[in-house]
Structures are given as structure tokens and as C-alpha cells.
Amino acid sequence: MTDVAMSAPTNHAPLIAADGVPLKLKLARTTRRMKWRAFLLTVPLVLFLLIAFVMPIGEMLYRSMHNPTGSNVMPQFSVAIQDWDGEGLPSEEIFKIFVEDMTAAKKNREVGKTIGNLATRVNYEIPGSRSLFTRTARKTKNIKEGPYKEALLALDQKWENPVLWRTLQRVSKDYTLAFYLAATDRKYAENGDIVSADPLYQIYLPILFKTIWMSALITLFCFIIAYPVSYLLSTLPLRTSNLLMILVLLPFWTSLLVRTSAWIAMLQTQGVINNIMVYLGVITDESRIQMIYNLTGTIIAMVHILLPFMILPLYSVMKTIPPTYMRAARSMGASGTYSFIKVYFPQTIPGIAAGTLLVFILAIGYYITPALVGGSDGLLISNLIADHIKKTLNWSLGAALGTILLVVVLVFYWIYNKLVGVDNLKFG
Amino acid sequence: MLEKTKTPGFIALLVATLLFLILTRSFAGTFGFLIVFGIPYFAMNDLPPYATLQEKIGKYAFLSVCTIIFIFLILPILVIIPLSFNAEPYFTFTEGMMALDPSAYSARWYADILRFGMTDPDGTENWWNDMWNNATWIRAMRNSFFLALVSTLLAVVFGTLAALGLSRPEMPFRSLITSLLISPMIVPLVITATGMFFFYGRTMQGIIPGYENGLAQTYLGLTLAHATLGVPFVIITVTATLSGFDRSLIRASQGLGANGWTTFTKVIMPLITPGMISGALFAFITSLDEVVAVIFLADVDQRTIPRQMFSGLREQISPTILAVATILVLMSIALLTTVELLRRRSERLRGLSPG
Numbered sequence: 001m002t003d004v005a006m007s008a009p010t011n012h013a014p015l016i017a018a019d020g021v022p023l024k025l026k027l028a029r030t031t032r033r034m035k036w037r038a039f040l041l042t043v044p045l046v047l048f049l050l051i052a053f054v055m056p057i058g059e060m061l062y063r064s065m066h067n068p069t070g071s072n073v074m075p076q077f078s079v080a081i082q083d084w085d086g087e088g089l090p091s092e093e094i095f096k097i098f099v100e101d102m103t104a105a106k107k108n109r110e111v112g113k114t115i116g117n118l119a120t121r122v123n124y125e126i127p128g129s130r131s132l133f134t135r136t137a138r139k140t141k142n143i144k145e146g147p148y149k150e151a152l153l154a155l156d157q158k159w160e161n162p163v164l165w166r167t168l169q170r171v172s173k174d175y176t177l178a179f180y181l182a183a184t185d186r187k188y189a190e191n192g193d194i195v196s197a198d199p200l201y202q203i204y205l206p207i208l209f210k211t212i213w214m215s216a217l218i219t220l221f222c223f224i225i226a227y228p229v230s231y232l233l234s235t236l237p238l239r240t241s242n243l244l245m246i247l248v249l250l251p252f253w254t255s256l257l258v259r260t261s262a263w264i265a266m267l268q269t270q271g272v273i274n275n276i277m278v279y280l281g282v283i284t285d286e287s288r289i290q291m292i293y294n295l296t297g298t299i300i301a302m303v304h305i306l307l308p309f310m311i312l313p314l315y316s317v318m319k320t321i322p323p324t325y326m327r328a329a330r331s332m333g334a335s336g337t338y339s340f341i342k343v344y345f346p347q348t349i350p351g352i353a354a355g356t357l358l359v360f361i362l363a364i365g366y367y368i369t370p371a372l373v374g375g376s377d378g379l380l381i382s383n384l385i386a387d388h389i390k391k392t393l394n395w396s397l398g399a400a401l402g403t404i405l406l407v408v409v410l411v412f413y414w415i416y417n418k419l420v421g422v423d424n425l426k427f428g
Numbered sequence: 429m430l431e432k433t434k435t436p437g438f439i440a441l442l443v444a445t446l447l448f449l450i451l452t453r454s455f456a457g458t459f460g461f462l463i464v465f466g467i468p469y470f471a472m473n474d475l476p477p478y479a480t481l482q483e484k485i486g487k488y489a490f491l492s493v494c495t496i497i498f499i500f501l502i503l504p505i506l507v508i509i510p511l512s513f514n515a516e517p518y519f520t521f522t523e524g525m526m527a528l529d530p531s532a533y534s535a536r537w538y539a540d541i542l543r544f545g546m547t548d549p550d551g552t553e554n555w556w557n558d559m560w561n562n563a564t565w566i567r568a569m570r571n572s573f574f575l576a577l578v579s580t581l582l583a584v585v586f587g588t589l590a591a592l593g594l595s596r597p598e599m600p601f602r603s604l605i606t607s608l609l610i611s612p613m614i615v616p617l618v619i620t621a622t623g624m625f626f627f628y629g630r631t632m633q634g635i636i637p638g639y640e641n642g643l644a645q646t647y648l649g650l651t652l653a654h655a656t657l658g659v660p661f662v663i664i665t666v667t668a669t670l671s672g673f674d675r676s677l678i679r680a681s682q683g684l685g686a687n688g689w690t691t692f693t694k695v696i697m698p699l700i701t702p703g704m705i706s707g708a709l710f711a712f713i714t715s716l717d718e719v720v721a722v723i724f725l726a727d728v729d730q731r732t733i734p735r736q737m738f739s740g741l742r743e744q745i746s747p748t749i750l751a752v753a754t755i756l757v758l759m760s761i762a763l764l765t766t767v768e769l770l771r772r773r774s775e776r777l778r779g780l781s782p783g
Binding site: 031034035037038039040041042044045046048049052053054055056057058059060063225228229232242244246247248249250251253254255256257258259260261262263264265266268270271272275276279280281304307336361364365366367368371372382385386389390395398399402405406409410413417421422423425426 | 452454456457483486490491493494497498500501502503504505507508511518519520521582586587589590592593594596598599600601603605606607608609610611612614615616617618619620622623624625626627628631652653655656659664667668713716717719720723724733734737738741742745749750753756757760761763764767768
């Protein structure tokens, strides 16, 4: 239809449909309507995911930069302090507002607006400063009249420190990058510059790199294990390979928690593998190997859990490679190894790309298995995020770490999309 | 001919096994040796007659490696089944179990699934009522199945509609929308759960009538979360079914005078039903297995089976977990069988597979 309309000579009148509308226009209208119709079918799900999935993640991104503790606890002071130039100490006027706000905040019991909240927030920036705030807040109501500056300094000499006031000025702003700095092991120095934290306190970047490194290792192990199995499955007759495929698919369908508890039963010091080795005399009863609640346990369990995600894409690619190619190479004099490297392996690269990227993406965000079998040195970045959200309640830092992890994952998802395409994702 | 070429190999295998037995003096070890080297022996029959010795050894080693990998895949899952019948409260085989002593086995951990958390497990009055309402694991199972069913329904309805749109050739922004719809599977669960923890728990406060405190710690919130996580699976399986779909069937039905609805119910639906069911089963098992969102969003009353297992593995490890795990394994076997049968039926319907 399009070809006819386009190849019609331009000096002729346009082709007209039965109702007098030019055919070209009519075709364009129909195409547009069909496009809309296809699009409308996806609209309910897109809207659903926007509300149930995209907006929550958006909120996490927002919270990683937006922390209104300062202005919530001390509404007047947080505005006033912004006019201060950061030299020496703030003016008497600001001190007055500070004392008044402090006294008012002391009475506040609303969650998120108490002195305790502000003290915790400042404590993230200046460790050990928490008690100064709670102690001062108990006494500010006694300061009835000026000069406020002297009165406050009389309560505690620490208020003389300009670093404290500069930190308060920073904390009073609702939007901050402080949590991204903390999440990348950096901080504001006393003069306001960004410096990297004391090596002793550097936790997040090392854990992030460890997570990436471990995911890469797990992906490599999965690849080494999955390649021969997928090759075997793809070369066997369909009936046999379907039977063997069950051995791959059953773990895939079995609950993650079931597999993790199975590995605990297998690997613990009184577990099946240690018992077998003691029974066989490989090790003595006293020298049982600690294989779980550490890095080794995490790697073994995660390789087992993620293996099907490597086998399935490899298998589906290998199944399409005609065995005649290898035979042709052999008949022309190539050795087995040579024809494998030069003929077979290159054809499996799409499967390798799909499998490795998928396993890597899934491994990098893993939470449950490291939390259960990781002990203390098998922890990954996800465990730190969960700890900040559920235990230490430093939500903004948790959100900042989550954002960093999200960016890493999305980069790899983008690569996956470019190389493999999400449409090619299949199970079984 | 085949038998003749195999005889030397068979003798070699026997000699090797005997040697192994004499050297290690362990029957269990020899049994393992036989599995790892015996199975490849019986699988070695499709080598071409011109294969060199080097190739034969290579193939043999390759098959041994594959056997070990298959054992690695399946052994942990199989091992928990006998362990769950342990009479002792351990996660390991006792001496009595190794000696197949019947008194070392017991079904007490299965009874414990029912009894744990009951107000009066030994009472007779209202026992069933007590069990149904108070037993911790039973409560977890009810929560799990309720959540899984409702969220699967949501995921399948929305997912199938979207997949129908995505598989149309004229779909605009296809790759962008597909990436968005698949992303719940890709984005780490901790991130999704964190976002939901903030958004459902805080921002949604006072927006939905009847949920003034937000959606955290409600069944509605959990259902939305699990439906989100199930959507990618429905999309993937239904679009896979539609990829081999002959679109001229739609035109044929329209040409014969069927309207849109009739075409959908009589032509499209029967062909995509297997994909929908597989997608539904995937979504179901995803929800049944999901624990991170439950950790972040659920109340104590809303604990699901995996959540209960998670805290069980962290706090007091008891073989009850293995008994529950065994039940779950049996369920996965049933689900896997269903999916496999459906896949074959679908392939047969579309003429893709010899059977």
C-alpha cells in the first residue's frame, strides 16, 4: 500500500479513496490509530508500574538528597543561619533565634521534629556531638534574656567552635549531598572542603567494590560450570536432554530460601560435606572446615542459585548451532580444540553475553543469601542498605547507597539491552 | 560391534572401582566413584568410529565433569528430604540415620509445622480451630497463598494486556516500554523494597480512603509489591508465546466477520493460554518465594513462609524449616511438571516440536 502511494507520479492527482479522502492521508490515519490501539493496551500496566514501582524508586532518589531534619526541628534558625558568612561566630541575633528554637524543639514530641532527630543528624557529620545537643536542649529554657551568645557558651564551651556552626548551617539546608559523600566515604573538612574520610572509617566504597568483584567472580564460576553442561544438553537427543533439563529447572523453580537452607545443611561444620570428608578420612573430626558464614559459603550458594540463569541462555543459543559446522572444520583438517575455538565458541558469544550479564546483574543486588550464609565477611552492599533502612534508621544514607547501586545496575541493564535486547529474555 | 568395543572399557572401569575400594576402604566413597565415572561410561556411545584415543579420554572427562555438575545442581535439594525426617533436632545426618535405623527417623518436624505457635497443641477441644488460627507456619502459609493468588491475578491481567500490545508490529516506543516493564526483575529487590518502604509507608499516608496510615503493613501494599515483581515474568512468557503467533489468523477471523471480542476469545486466547498459565505460575512462585519486600513492608501478622524461614534460619535453626522446605520442593516439582507439559502442548499446537 505504502509503495503504491509513494511511487505514484507527483504530477498526477493523489489517489483518492471511495469516500473522497486522499489514500495517503487515510493510511496515515489508520496507522496512527493502530499505533494508539497497541499503546493503549500497555497503558494500564505502565500506569500500575508507575505508581507501584517507579514512584517508590523516585521517592528513594529524592530522599537521598532531601533531608529536612534541620528545618523541621528548628524552623526559624535554619532560615536565619543561612545569612551568616561563616566567619568567626554567628551574630547575637542568630544566637537568640537558636536558643528560642532549641527551647521550642525541646517540647516537641512529633516524630522527626525532636532535638534527638537533629542531634542524630549532626552526629552523622561530627561524630560524638550528639550529647552536646541533648545536654544543651535541657538547659536552654533557663536562658530568659540576652546576651544569648555568652549564656550559651556558659552552658557549654563547645559552642565556641565555628566548625559546629558551619555544620549546622549545612544541616539546615533541606537539600544536601552529604549522604552521597558519606556513601562514597568522603566528608566535609573543617573548612568546608570535600575530603576523603579517615581510612579507618572507609566502609562503603570497599564494600561496593567487593560486591562488584564478587559478582564478577560468581559470574565467572557460573560460566565455567554452565558452559559444558549447556553444550551437553544442546548436543544430546531431545528426549534425553529434556530429562536432564529437569535437573537444571528444578533448582530454578525451588524457593531461594529452600536452596539456602539446603546449603546451610550441606556446608556447616557438622554438615553433610564435612561429615563425608571425615568419614572418608580426608580430614579429621577436629579439623572440620568452616565453609559457611563466610565468603566461601556465599559464593558457593550464590553460584548454585544463579546457575540456571546462565545455563538457560547458553543452551538456547547452542541449540541453534548446527553440528555440521564443527564436522566441516574437522574434515578440513582442523584439530578438535582448534575447531572448537575458531568455529564453535564464537557462535556461542550471544549466549555468553546474555548469561553473564544477567547473572552479574542479579548477583550484584543479592540480599537474602549473603544475609543468611555470609557471616560478617560475606556481606554485600545490599545488606548495608537494608541495615541502614531497618536497623540504624539512617534512611537518607541507605537511600544514597541504594541510588549508587541502582545506577551501577542500570548501566549494566543498558549494556544488556544494547547487546542482547530484553525481548530475548526467556525461561525454559 | 558396540558390545565388543565397550568390553575393555568396562573391565577398566571395574578394575578402577576395585582399586578405589581397596585404597580408600570405604563403600560410600566407592559408590560416589561409581556414579562419577560409571554414568559417563554408559553415556559414551555416540562417538564416531574414527575417534582417537585422545578424543575418547576427552569425551570421558567431559561427561564426568557434567555428571559432577548435575550432582552439584540437584544434591542440595535432594539432601534436605531425608534430613527433614531426622529424629534429632539437627541439620545433619546422625549415625542412626546412616545405619538406616528406623528409630532415627521421625515425622515429628512435620507435626511441628502444625503445632508450633498453637495455644494448646495437646488439647483435643477445638484443635483444628486452634491450629488454623494460631499455628505460626499455618498462618504463614495462608498469608503466602493469599498474597500469591491475588498478586498473580493482578500481574496476569495487566501483563497479558500489555504483552498483547507489545507484540503488535505497530507498537510505538517498544524497546523503551519493554525495558520499563521488565525492570522490576532487574532492579535489586532491596532497592525496590526500600522505595516501597518510603513511598507506601509515608507518602501514601491519607491518600487512599481506608488506609490512613499508608500501605505499609497492609495486605494491599504487599499485594501491589508482589504483583509488580510478577509482571516481568508474565510479559516474558506471553510475548514468547505471541512471537510464533500467525497474525494472519486475526485477519482471517475478521475477514470471516468476527468482531474484535470474538476474535480475541475464539482465536487469540486459546493460543496464548499456555503462555499465560506459565507466566501465572512464574508470577505465583515469585510471590511465594519473595522475602525482601515482606521484610520491609509486612507486619508480624503478615509473615509469609519464606519470611518465617528467614527468621528461623537466623534465630533458631530447627529441622521444621527442612520439613517446610521439603513440602516446598514437592510443590516446585508439581509446578515444574505443569509448566513443562504446557510448554510441550503449546509447541505441539504450533507445530514447533516433534513431541
